[in-house]
Structure formats: structure tokens, C-alpha cells
Amino acid sequence: MSGSPEAAPIGVFDSGLGGLTVLDELVRRMPHEHFVFLGDSARCPYGPRDPQEVKSFVLEICSFLEQYQCKMVVIACNTATAAGLAAAQLALDVPAVGVVEPGARAAVHMTRNRCVGVIATEGTVAQGVYPDAIRHLDVGIQVFQQAAPEFVRIAESMLDADADPAMPAEERFDDVEVAHGYLSPFHELGIDTLVLGCTHYPLIAGLIAQEMDEGVTLVSSAEETAREVHAILTRRGQLSDAGGSVEILVTGDDVEKFKVIGSRVLGWDVPVRRITLQDDERGCIE
Ligand code: DGL
16 A cells, blocks of 8 residues: 555445445445455344444554554444444544534435434334434424334345345245334335435345335435545545555455455455454454
């Protein structure tokens, strides 16, 4: 890596595969950037964990990413953003952005009847970050939240099944009932916009859309987050205009799964390595 700030990578992380939906938008908008994506799959899911624990994971990952001298860090996980964005911003010398504020902004721009639903992990819902962020932008908007933790499992399992076509049919999830349970309460509330407040959820947007009334728009944070990262780097004069690469690091033993899903989401074969966060020398263990 050259010493110029434009050539420095952008660090992106999530608890698992969900953050790839954000990475995809980042790469689309900034194809000449170098991205180091970390999936903390050994500790996924983050959603049911105590926010203090998630905050400690965020700080550990930020410290790990410092080895790469990133020019910016993107927390591509709502749960980690809710628990640890402020701590990351205090700890890092470079800008750190999360996905909650961009997702909230996209919903505020989108809603016509000012009635917005949010689905997210238990951790994100309990901390109330979406209602706060949405009402910070428009206090007149009504926000209804629903924790949908099983959607993380369903997304990860669907992808397991996709990554392993030999998986028997009975091991694939029958998830329509779960989706109905989470989403049917929104019908009576009259929302016209539903925020996918977990970066795993866009991976099962088809399942979610099936359960929603026709006029409801699904909003994810990915595009708005990419726009924000682009704006920050542009203002700082740190956008790269040549080259471009993606490297995926995982803490779990699911290198193959990340290879299959990563290449599907991004559209080309992405290198994936297993790392341990405690190690230095870029944590390489294989
Ligand atoms: N992708 C994470 C998020 O956006 C949640 C998945 C998990 O529970 O770890 O909140």
C-alpha cells in the first residue's frame, strides 16, 4: 500500500454476511477503492448479545483494522452501530460511520404518509436508535418497531443452503410463517415504508416483500451509507481514482461460504481469509 491517503483502504465490518449488502453498494459507488471487509462470523449473531459486549467487539475490530491504516471505517451492522458507533468514533483517528443514520434518512425521504415501520435485531430495537434517528430528522413521523431476530438465522441458513446445494430439503427453512408472524402487525398500522434495520435482511427481501402490502416500500441503509462515505471522502480529498480491490476476512470457519456468497453478491471471485482478531501481522492463521 502506498503512503498516500487516497490509496489507503476502507475498513468495513459486520457480524456476518449481512454487511456484504453494504459492501456491494460501496464498491458500486467507489470501484477504485480498496476495501477490507471483516465478517465476525465466529461471534454471529450480535443481535441477542448485551450491548456492552457488542461495544467491546466493535472496539476490538476497530483496533484490528488499525493495522491496515484505513482512511475510514464503516460499521455495516445496525446492532454494532447502535452499541458501538460512538465508542468507535472516540477511539479512531479516522471517520467512522454506521448504517442507522443513513437508513433513517432514506426512510424519511421515502415516506409519504409519515408512518414508518422498522424491523431489526432485538439489540437494535431495544436501544431505540431508529425511532430516535428518524424523529431527529422529522419529529412528525410515526415509527413502529418490530424485533425480527429469526430473520438473521433465516438469511444465514438460506445462504448456507445456497452455498451447499447438496443440503437436504428438510434442512432448508420453512420461513413464511416466521415472516408472517413478524410482519402482519404492520398491516393495521398503515405504514408506507419499512426499514430493513439489519444488514442481513436485504438478503431475504423477497420473503419480506411477499408479506407486505403492495404500496409499502422497503428501505435498506446500504445505498445511503455508500453515498455518505463517498461524500466524506470527496470532501476530504481522499477518493481513490485508480485500482480497486476487495479482501474479505472472517473470524469463523466459514471461508468457503463467504467465498460463494461474496462472489455472488459482488459478482466476481473475492479472496477470503480466516483470521483471528487477537493476532497481529494482520491476524493471518491460514
Ligand atoms: N447484520 C447485523 C445488523 O445489521 C445483525 C446480525 C446479527 O444479529 O449479528 O444488525
